[in-house]
Amino acid sequence: MAKGKRKRRKTKKQREARARLVAIISIIVIIGCGWLILARPVNVDEFEYPEWISQQFIKKDGHSRTGLKTKKIRNIVVHYTSNPGSTAQNNRDYFNSSQSVVSSHFVVGLEGEVIQCLPLSEQSSASNRRNVDTISIEVCHPDSTGEFSIPSYNATVKLCVWLCQNFRLDAEDIIRHYDCEGADHKLCPKYYVEHPKSWEKFKGYVDERL
Ligand SMILES: [Zn+2]
Numbered sequence: 001m002a003k004g005k006r007k008r009r010k011t012k013k014q015r016e017a018r019a020r021l022v023a024i025i026s027i028i029v030i031i032g033c034g035w036l037i038l039a040r041p042v043n044v045d046e047f048e049y050p051e052w053i054s055q056q057f058i059k060k061d062g063h064s065r066t067g068l069k070t071k072k073i074r075n076i077v078v079h080y081t082s083n084p085g086s087t088a089q090n091n092r093d094y095f096n097s098s099q100s101v102v103s104s105h106f107v108v109g110l111e112g113e114v115i116q117c118l119p120l121s122e123q124s125s126a127s128n129r130r131n132v133d134t135i136s137i138e139v140c141h142p143d144s145t146g147e148f149s150i151p152s153y154n155a156t157v158k159l160c161v162w163l164c165q166n167f168r169l170d171a172e173d174i175i176r177h178y179d180c181e182g183a184d185h186k187l188c189p190k191y192y193v194e195h196p197k198s199w200e201k202f203k204g205y206v207d208e209r210l
Contacts (some may be wrong), residue, residue, distance in 0.1 A: 044074070044120040047166050052158075053106075055116045058096040064103040065095075068123040070132060073167045076160055077127045078148045078202075079104060079138045079177045080189035088115045088140055102126060104136040106159060112151030114159055128182030134175075135163055139189060146190030147198075157202070161209045171207035 046052065049055070060067050081091050088109030095103040095117050104126045107115045118124055126136035139148050139156050160174050176199060177188035192199040 024061060042167055044166075047120070050162065052155075053114050053116050054090055057119065058092070058103060060119050061098070061161060063101040064124060064125055065118060066125065066130075069121055070123050070134075072133060073120075073135055073169070074133045074173065075130065075135075076163050076167075076169065076174045077130065077134045077177055078156065078160075078174060078189055078192070079126060079135045079136060080148075080191070081107070081138050081140050082146070082188065082190070084141060084143050085110075086140055091140065092117050104138040106135075106137045108148075108152050108156045108159060110140045110142060110149050110152055112155035113153055125142060127177060127180045130180045130182070134180075135167070143190070146192075146194075148189075148191070153202070156201045157205045157209065160206045164206065164210055169210060171203045174203055174206060176200050 058065050081089070088107040091107045092115045094100050102125045103117055103122050105116060105118045105120060107117065109115070120135060123131040124134075124136040125131060126138070127134050137156060137159060139152050141147060141152065160171075164170065164173065164202050176192055177183055177186055178193045180186075187193050192202065
């Protein structure tokens with residue numbers, strides 16, 4: 001009888017030990033899988049593009065579209081078009097013209113429309129020495145203050161959230177052209193350089209949505 005009880009106790013202990021082992025192995029497998037997913041390089045070909053992004057790639061000309069490949073994306077750079085009242089289509093078409101030697105991956109328009117001008121695997125010609133590891137966004141604005149319209153502002157937040165999620169970046173990884181190496185503190189995007197609190201607020205809105 002006593003022997004039988006000991007046997008049952010032993011079996012209970014064994015069951016508990018097995019359960020602990022299963023729990024530990026499960027945790028290791030979950031952490032391992034998570035690590036593998038996060039360590040996997042970002043592949044832009046796997047991105048799912050939302051319907052609000054209109055892809056209108058510009059032609060390869062060696063200047064606006066150099067065809068050079070980007071390296072690992074470290075930042076998203078926000079610009080303003082410095083051309084009050086111009087539309088996203090105007091700016092995209094200018095990038096595509098023979099006069100242009102500049103470009104950005106995206107242009108956000110006054111009504112919140114979003115045009116993608118370049119594949120995300122290629123460098124834009126927008127952010128000085130940081131073209132190689134950044135994604136650029138030009139934002140249209142209604143007047144010379146450079147402040148974004150509400151639809152443009154909201155669409156830029158939405159676009160930044162989508163980019164951060166896909167490139168596994170944080171809101172703090174969104175920078176102004178002004179902050180770029182080699183930009184010599186260019187006044188771009190003007191309003192958000194002159195109003196640093198508004199810039200912090202912008203990043204705060206992105207952060208809330210991540
Ligand atoms: Zn700029």
